[in-house]
Amino acid sequence: xKERTLAHKLMARFAICLMAMLVLSIPLLxxxxxxxxxxxxxxxxxxxxxxxxxxxxxxxxxxxxxxxxSSIVIVITxxxxxxxxxxxxxxxxxxxxTLHELSTFKVESGVVPQLPTTxxxxxxxxxxxxxxxxxxxxxxxKVQKEFTENASHELQTPLAIAQVKxxxxxxxxxxxxxxxxxxxQVYNELRHMSQLSRNLLLLSKIENNQFKEKTSIVVADEINxxxxxxxxxxxxIRIQLLDDSHNTAIACNHVLLGSMLTNLVVNxxxxxxxxxxxHIHLTPNELTVANTSDDPPLDPAHIFSxxxxxxxxxxxNGLGLAIVKSICDYHQWxxxxxxxxxxxxxxxxxR
Amino acid sequence: xxxxKILLIDDERRLSDSIKEFLESQEYTVDQAFNFNDALMxxxxxxxxxxxxxxMLPGGNGLDxxxxxxxxxxxxxxxxISAKDSLDDKLSGLEIGADDYLPKPFALPELxxxxxxxxxxxxxxxxxxxxxxCVTIDLPQKCAQVNHxxxxxxxxxxxxxxxxxxxxxKVLSKAAIAEHLSGEMADMMDxxxxxxxxxxxxxxxxxxxxxxxxxxxxxxxxxxxEE
Numbered sequence: 001x002k003e004r005t006l007a008h009k010l011m012a013r014f015a016i017c018l019m020a021m022l023v024l025s026i027p028l029l030x031x032x033x034x035x036x037x038x039x040x041x042x043x044x045x046x047x048x049x050x051x052x053x054x055x056x057x058x059x060x061x062x063x064x065x066x067x068x069x070s071s072i073v074i075v076i077t078x079x080x081x082x083x084x085x086x087x088x089x090x091x092x093x094x095x096x097x098t099l100h101e102l103s104t105f106k107v108e109s110g111v112v113p114q115l116p117t118t119x120x121x122x123x124x125x126x127x128x129x130x131x132x133x134x135x136x137x138x139x140x141x142k143v144q145k146e147f148t149e150n151a152s153h154e155l156q157t158p159l160a161i162a163q164v165k166x167x168x169x170x171x172x173x174x175x176x177x178x179x180x181x182x183x184x185q186v187y188n189e190l191r192h193m194s195q196l197s198r199n200l201l202l203l204s205k206i207e208n209n210q211f212k213e214k215t216s217i218v219v220a221d222e223i224n225x226x227x228x229x230x231x232x233x234x235x236x237i238r239i240q241l242l243d244d245s246h247n248t249a250i251a252c253n254h255v256l257l258g259s260m261l262t263n264l265v266v267n268x269x270x271x272x273x274x275x276x277x278x279h280i281h282l283t284p285n286e287l288t289v290a291n292t293s294d295d296p297p298l299d300p301a302h303i304f305s306x307x308x309x310x311x312x313x314x315x316x317n318g319l320g321l322a323i324v325k326s327i328c329d330y331h332q333w334x335x336x337x338x339x340x341x342x343x344x345x346x347x348x349x350x351r
Numbered sequence: 352x353x354x355x356k357i358l359l360i361d362d363e364r365r366l367s368d369s370i371k372e373f374l375e376s377q378e379y380t381v382d383q384a385f386n387f388n389d390a391l392m393x394x395x396x397x398x399x400x401x402x403x404x405x406x407m408l409p410g411g412n413g414l415d416x417x418x419x420x421x422x423x424x425x426x427x428x429x430x431x432i433s434a435k436d437s438l439d440d441k442l443s444g445l446e447i448g449a450d451d452y453l454p455k456p457f458a459l460p461e462l463x464x465x466x467x468x469x470x471x472x473x474x475x476x477x478x479x480x481x482x483x484x485c486v487t488i489d490l491p492q493k494c495a496q497v498n499h500x501x502x503x504x505x506x507x508x509x510x511x512x513x514x515x516x517x518x519x520x521k522v523l524s525k526a527a528i529a530e531h532l533s534g535e536m537a538d539m540m541d542x543x544x545x546x547x548x549x550x551x552x553x554x555x556x557x558x559x560x561x562x563x564x565x566x567x568x569x570x571x572x573x574x575x576x577e578e
Contacts, residue, residue, distance in 0.1 A: 153434045156434035156454075156456055157363055157434045157455065159455075160363075160455035160457070161365045162456075163456045164366060164373070164456075167369070167458055167527070168369055168372055168373055168459070170522045170524060170572055171373075177570045180571035181570070183571075184525070184573070187524055188543070190456070194456050194538070195538040195539065228506055228507075229532075229534055230536065232506075232532045232545070233532075233533045235545050235548055236548075262535065266536050266540065269540070270539070270541060320539065
């Protein structure tokens with residue numbers, strides 16, 4: 001549908017209605033002219049028995065009527081055009097200023113734009129409502145952001161204290177082997193707890209739109225930066241990277257992209273088998289991470305749910321793929337899972 | 352390195368005391384500050400080689416202390432230690448002039464290694480080598496020698512060796528080693544067993560160079576470097 005300004009539409013409709021009404025009123029005008037203005041002349045002609053008069057009243061009336069009508073139409077249309085060209089422009093000015101201010105509004109900047117003052121009741125009401133909504137969303141955004149950051153702080157601090165205490169305790173040379181082993185297990189649980197709370201906070205931050213900043217990022221560079229770490233954890237699993245992306249950059253959030261890639265590749269290591277294979281294929285629009293595994297095909301309907309665990313995998317915290325999915329949704333990317341040629345494949349379409 | 356002075360700014364006393372205990376056992380001199388004003392005063396009056404800075408402090412924002420430090424000194428290393436998992440803070444911290452950023456919770460050997468590497472970097476720009484017994488590590492070149500025989504190490508093995516040498520005599524947990532080698536990926540793994548092969552390979556290479564028994568397995572816990 002063709003988009004036009006409000007003033008333009010109003011003018012067009014006004015002109016069309018006017019025309020229609022004038023056309024429709026022709027019979028009425030004709031009737032009025034014949035019955036009232038030309039009535040006496042017609043009576044005279046018939047009264048004095050002038051046969052075949054040289055005056056053609058019917059036709060003259062009709063022509064006169066048309067001339068009158070069209071001059072009225074032209075004058076009115078011109079006035080409408082001129083009035084509509086200038087008057088609504090001025091009337092809608094404060095509305096357009098409001099629109100302009102609104103378009104600059106970003107909730108994460110924390111600044112509520114100052115909407116223009118106006119002497120039109122509806123616009124004033126609109127501005128008041130908008131200001132209230134914007135102030136509210138800025139405030140709740142800030143509260144949410146502070147909450148997640150504080151929650152992170154409050155959760156990580158006790159974990160940090162517990163961990164450094166254990167780090168010191170471990171240096172005690174009088175520990176027995178059994179004590180040492182228990183300490184190690186507590187230590188590992190603490191690490192997992194910390195990882196779990198970080199993941200939950202990441203999910204809630206994604207849902208609260210706290211990763212607004214998007215930059216242009218070359219995905220291939222990000223993957224290459226991950227490879228050394230990936231090789232460290234991969235052991236005897238072979239990693240193949242096929243990069244057909246020609247260094248294509250994608251607009252996305254840097255932190256989230258990193259998190260998505262890390263989760264995907266670590267997932268491919270964790271569910272792999274000894275002497276297995278990880279195959280990463282990158283094209284300008286698509287990333288596929290495939291891995292060999294002894295696990296049967298997964299259920300695509302559930303793998304992206306939070307805390308979903310297969311009977312074969314009870315160890316993980318069940319958030320990795322939920323985070324991947326959430327990051328894909330955030331960027332309006334799609335992620336699909338296939339099991340083909342004995343490979344578990346995750347494909348992210350990034351456009 | 353002699354008499355390295357560290358200022359530890361953290362409002363959480365239990366955490367601060369434990370960090371201090373660990374660092375002092377590595378011959379560092381550690382001063383503590385628990386609030387904004389105290390921290391600002393100490394940072395501006397005394398000279399430290401390294402400042403460990405928590406950002407959430409009673410009385411003010413740690414970033415303001417960082418600004419004050421950067422106005423005054425050029426040769427103080429600053430490592431931000433923060434539990435506030437916020438990228439904004441990390442970015443603005445590094446922008447204002449922090450040298451490193453370590454999110455809480457962290458393993459003490461990791462902190463100690465970062466402090467060590469940072470101070471070396473600030474004090475020795477070119478000739479930056481660490482010697483531990485007959486092992487020499489060239490930090491800028493990222494390579495190591497045993498008795499002047501170069502070792503052919505992978506990236507992971509080099510990082511592992513450096514982690515051991517900068518934390519000599521300390522028991523390093525598998526988790527701390529795993530995290531040091533592979534960052535946040537380590538905690539996503541089901542176990543830290545992947546470090547075995549790297550340690551095994553490093554041991555074998557050291558042994559081939561004539562250095563055996565320097566990495567001791569502490570049963571149930573982890574590993575320890577002994578000279």
